[in-house]
Amino acid sequence: MRSTRRALAAVVGAAALLVASACGTGEDDDSTASKVEVFTWWAEGGEKAGLDALVSRFTTTCPGQEFVGGAVAGGAGVNAKQVLNARLQQNDPPDTFQVHAGAELLDHIDSGQIKDLTSEFSSWGLTGTLPEGLIETITVNGALWSVPVGVHRANVVWTNDQVLARSGILTAPKTLDAFIADLGRLRRDGIESPLALGRDWTQLMLLESVLISDLGPKRFTGLFTGATKWESRAVRAAIDDYARILDFSNPDRDSLDWPDAERLLIDGKAGYQLMGDWLAADLEANNFSGYDSFTFPGNGRAFQWLADSFALPTRAVNPAGGSCWLQTVASPEGQQAFNVQKGSIPARTDAPTTGFSDYQLAAAGDWKSGVAVPSCAHGSACSQPWQNAANAALGAFSTSGDATALQSALAAAAKQFVRQG
Template identity: 90%
Template structure:
C-alpha cells in the first residue's frame, strides 16, 4: 500500500540521497532496497518484454533500488490513464509513470503533477542526441518534462500474406482507392472481416491515417493547431472514405483491444490490420512469421510518430529512485535493449542498433528522412481531454454510422480543446 511505501521512503531517505545523481554504488539488498513504483500499461507481449529489458538494466544500474510494477493492462493506456488520474487526484502518485510525449502532458504540467527534468536532460546526455522535432514537442514553457525511451510509427498496415495470396493480392496497395478495392476483393472471396480492428482509439488511428491520405501531412497537422477546419468538405470526404474502410472490419471491433485484433490477423481471419509498428514484436512473440507491412496507402513519406516516455511525479515517495529509473530509460543501452524487445526505435540517435529487425532499421532511416506527423490517438497531437472526446465520437459512430454527427462531434472537440493541444 502507498502508506507502506511512504514509510519505507522515510526510513531510507538518507541512503536515497546518495543515489540521486548517479544511481549509487554498492551491493543490492532486496530486504532493504527502496521501492520504485513504475506505472505503465505494458502488461503483455512485446510491450512487457520491452519493460522487462529496462527492469533488468535498472536492477544493475541502480543498486539499493527495487523495481515495483504499477502496470494496468489496456492498449494505449486506455485503462491505465483513468487509474493514474484518480491516484494523482487522491495524492497517491506512483514515483514515475508512463505517458506519451507531446500534448498528452499538458494537463499534468498545468496541475503541477510532474517535475521539471530540463537539467537532467543535460546530465543524462539527451541534449543533442534527440531529434530537434521531438525536443520541440516535449518542451513546454521552455522546460522538458518527460524522458522518451522509444519512437513508434503509427500509420502502418500489417498483412497475413497467405490470406492475401489466396485472393491473388501479391503487392501492397499504393493508394487508398486501391486498398479499398483489395478489402472488397477479400470479402468477395469469403473473408468476413478483411480488416482486423479494435476499440475506439484504434479506430481513431484508422481515421487519422485516412485523413493523412486525403488531406496530406500539412493540412492533417493543421487539424490540431486550428489551421485546418474540421467542418470543411475535405474532412467530410475523408469521413466518407473512413466509413467505407470501417465497413470491411470485424463486427466485434468495439469489444477488442489491439492484441486481440492482431490475433485475428495471425489466425487468418483477416488479411490486414491497421496498427502501429509494435505489432511486429507481438507477431514475433506469437511465433507468426507469415506477415508483411507497409505505410498506410496514400500516406506517402508521412511518419506518424508517437514516443513512449516517463515522467517523474512531483509527489514521488522515492524521487531518487525515480530519477535513477529515468536515467536508465535515457541511456543509449537502455533504449537499445527496450527497442529490440518492443519493436520501436530509440528516441536517441546515438543508440546502438544491435539486434534490430530489418523493419526497425528501415523505420530508423524513415524517421530521419520522412515527414514527421503527430498522432492524436497517442497524445503527440492533442491533449488527453481532446483524445477522450475523439475516442467517444468514434465509438458512437461505430454503432450509429452517422457521418454528419461524427464530423460535428470532432469539430466541437477541436473548438473546445485546440488551445490546449
C-alpha cells in the same frame, strides 16, 4: 511489401521482477524509500519484454533501489490512464509513470503533478541527441517534462500473406481507392471482415491515417493546432473514405482490444490490420511469421510517430529512485536494450542498434528521412481529454454511421481543447 519476418523478441520468463537496483545516492536506507514503483501498461508480449530489459539495466546502474512493477493491462494505456489519474488526484502517485510524449501531458503539467526535467536532459546527455521535431513536440511552456525511451510508427498496415495470396493480392496498394478495392476483393473471396479492427483508439488510428492521405501531413497536423478546420469539406471527404473502409471491418470491433483484433489476422479471418509497429514483436511472440507490412496507402513519406516516455511526479515518495529510472531510460544502453525487445526504435539518434530487426533498421532510416506527423490516438498531437472526446465520437459513429454527427463532434472537441502555440 516490406518483409518483417524476423523474430524481434523472446518474451522474458514471468519471474517476479523485484530486483535490487539504483542510483547510488545513498541518501536513504529506509526499505520503503528504496522501492521504486514504475507505473506502466506494459503487461504482456513484446511490451513486457522491453520493460524487463529496462529493469535489467536498472538493476545494474542503480544499486540500492528496488524495482516494483505497477503495470495495468490495456492497449494504449486505456485502463492505466484512468487508474493513474485517480492516484494523482489523491496525491498517491507512483515514483515514475509511463506516458506518451507530447500533448497527453498537458493536464498533468497544468495541475503541477510532474517535474520539469529540462536540466536533467542536459546532464543525462539528451541535449543534441533527440530529433528537433521530437524536442519541439514535447516542449511545453519552454520546458521538458518527460524522457522518451522509444519511438513507434502508427500508420502501418500489417498483412496475413496467405489470405492475400489466395485472392491474388501480391503487392501493397499505393492509394486509398486501391486499398478499398483489395478489401472488396477479399470479401468477395469469402473473407467477411477483411480489415481487423478494435475499439475506440484503434478506430481513431484508422481515421488519422485516412486524414493524412486526404489532407497531407501539413494540413493533418494543423487539425490539432487550429490551422486546419475540422468543419472543412476536405475533412468530410476523409470521413466518407473512413466510412468506406470501416464497412470492411469486423462487426464486433467495439468490443475488442488490439490483441483480440490481431487474433483475427493471425487466424486468417482478416487480411489486414492497421496497428503501430509494436505489432511485429507481438506477432512473433505469438509464433506467427507469415506477415508483411506497408505504410498506410496514400500516406507517402509521413511517419506518424508516438514516443513512449516516463515522467517524474512532483509528490513521488522516492524521487531519487524515480530519477534513476529515468536516467536509465535516457541512456543509449537503456534505449537499445528496450527497443530491441519491444520492436520500436530509440528516441536517441546515437543509441546502438545492435540486434535490431530489418524492419527496425528501416524504420530508423524513415524516422530520419521521413515527414514526422504526430498522433492524437497516442497523445503526441492532442491532450487526453481531446483524445477521449474523439474516441467517444468514433464509438458513436461505429454504431450510427452518421458522418455529419461525427464531423460536428470532432469539430466541437477541437474548439474546446485546441491550444494555440
